[in-house]
Amino acid sequence: MQEIKDMVCPFCGCLCDDVTLEIDGDRIVSTDNCCTIGNAKFLGKHRLKNPIKKVNGKWVDITYDEAVDTAVDILLDADRPLLFGWSGTHGEAQCVGVHMNEILGGVIDSTTSVCHGPSILAIQEVGHPGCTLGQVKNRADLIIYWGCNPIEAHPRHMSRYTTYADGYFLDNAFRNRKVIVVDVRETETANVADEFIRIKPGGDYAVLSSLRAIIRGKGDMIPDSVAGVSRTQLMQVAEMCRTCSFGALFFGVGLTMAKGKYKNIRNAIELVDDLNRHTKFTLTPMRGHWNVYGANEVFSWMTGYPFAVDFCRGVAFYNPGETSAVDVLARKECDACMVIASDPGAHFPRACVEQMRDIPLIVIDPFQSLTTPLADLQIPAAVTGIDAEGTAYRMDGIPIKVKKAMDSDYPSDTEILTRIYDRMLEVKGL
Numbered sequence: 001m002q003e004i005k006d007m008v009c010p011f012c013g014c015l016c017d018d019v020t021l022e023i024d025g026d027r028i029v030s031t032d033n034c035c036t037i038g039n040a041k042f043l044g045k046h047r048l049k050n051p052i053k054k055v056n057g058k059w060v061d062i063t064y065d066e067a068v069d070t071a072v073d074i075l076l077d078a079d080r081p082l083l084f085g086w087s088g089t090h091g092e093a094q095c096v097g098v099h100m101n102e103i104l105g106g107v108i109d110s111t112t113s114v115c116h117g118p119s120i121l122a123i124q125e126v127g128h129p130g131c132t133l134g135q136v137k138n139r140a141d142l143i144i145y146w147g148c149n150p151i152e153a154h155p156r157h158m159s160r161y162t163t164y165a166d167g168y169f170l171d172n173a174f175r176n177r178k179v180i181v182v183d184v185r186e187t188e189t190a191n192v193a194d195e196f197i198r199i200k201p202g203g204d205y206a207v208l209s210s211l212r213a214i215i216r217g218k219g220d221m222i223p224d225s226v227a228g229v230s231r232t233q234l235m236q237v238a239e240m241c242r243t244c245s246f247g248a249l250f251f252g253v254g255l256t257m258a259k260g261k262y263k264n265i266r267n268a269i270e271l272v273d274d275l276n277r278h279t280k281f282t283l284t285p286m287r288g289h290w291n292v293y294g295a296n297e298v299f300s301w302m303t304g305y306p307f308a309v310d311f312c313r314g315v316a317f318y319n320p321g322e323t324s325a326v327d328v329l330a331r332k333e334c335d336a337c338m339v340i341a342s343d344p345g346a347h348f349p350r351a352c353v354e355q356m357r358d359i360p361l362i363v364i365d366p367f368q369s370l371t372t373p374l375a376d377l378q379i380p381a382a383v384t385g386i387d388a389e390g391t392a393y394r395m396d397g398i399p400i401k402v403k404k405a406m407d408s409d410y411p412s413d414t415e416i417l418t419r420i421y422d423r424m425l426e427v428k429g430l
Ligand code: SF4
Pocket: 009, 010, 011, 012, 013, 014, 015, 016, 033, 034, 035, 036, 037, 038, 039, 154, 155, 156, 157
């Protein structure tokens, strides 16, 4: 039995880097410092053993060489392919994906377009008053979780960085650090908060605007109730924010995907801006998918745009709402699709799932997922953080080098994509 320390969990945007793994032969048998979700990923069973291809409606085993050739045929036959996913893989693979898309003239998009795309649109308009999670842990005496539920979605966020963490510059952090939760329902996180603001669905923008008005000294204009929140509570929360030493606002898809979308985030950033006239306040999106932040970084360096990048004109073009994966699929515009490190079959709207079913679909993923039944070809890859290494970005934008715990016969996502890319260049004579 072998013990390996300081491994990075490959599941959510917290990228916890203090995980200990116990390995027996070629199997991880237990984990330490890992939440239930991360543990399930490390111990993940039912990995595909080899590539599979659908022939006459039945799956047959094929070799990696055959899988690469099939993938190249599908992608080069398409007029407008969609390359979607990327959030569960490392930056080096994302980089090859962008090169592939440039050759193919297709659309490359990550899960950003169905989670924090609105956050990016708002940040492009008014900037990002962010900081590292280390700053939050050591300095923040007030935490706001808005439209997110870390106890269930990022289970170690509160123990590593906020509620239950010690702070270098804080006395008795556990007792003195205050937590406010804003949500439309009483979540597990709301149950441990010092203050819970329950708002009516769709009321986020109005509540943010009211808090901004109070911070700017216009509290007398606020009616008795705003989106189900009493004026008394709004005044009280605004005072908590204004008088803290260091506040940190975290927000999730409960805010980005609620009515108002990117305008909500813009308003939240501007609230933080207003608060910075009185104290220190920061804002951080709770990125859910492991390396979705990295996908935004890599796409931006290489194309100038963070997600939903369309190369059909030969140069990069970006117009979320038109060039994002859901729109391209729903309009039945793409005629082939490659999904990597993501499971849109589980989350996308019905019209998109039907389109994925009706066009040639390649899946690159270690495990069978709800996208597998829609696919024509699935190529299993090594899992970054288990048997592959690479670079991933934590939710606060910190890049982390992810080690592998063991060797395996599985090629990494980068190796698979590079083989497909090299073969495409060969076929096209480039
Ligand atoms: S909080 Fe996220 S990164 Fe940390 S162990 Fe759990 S799933 Fe993994």
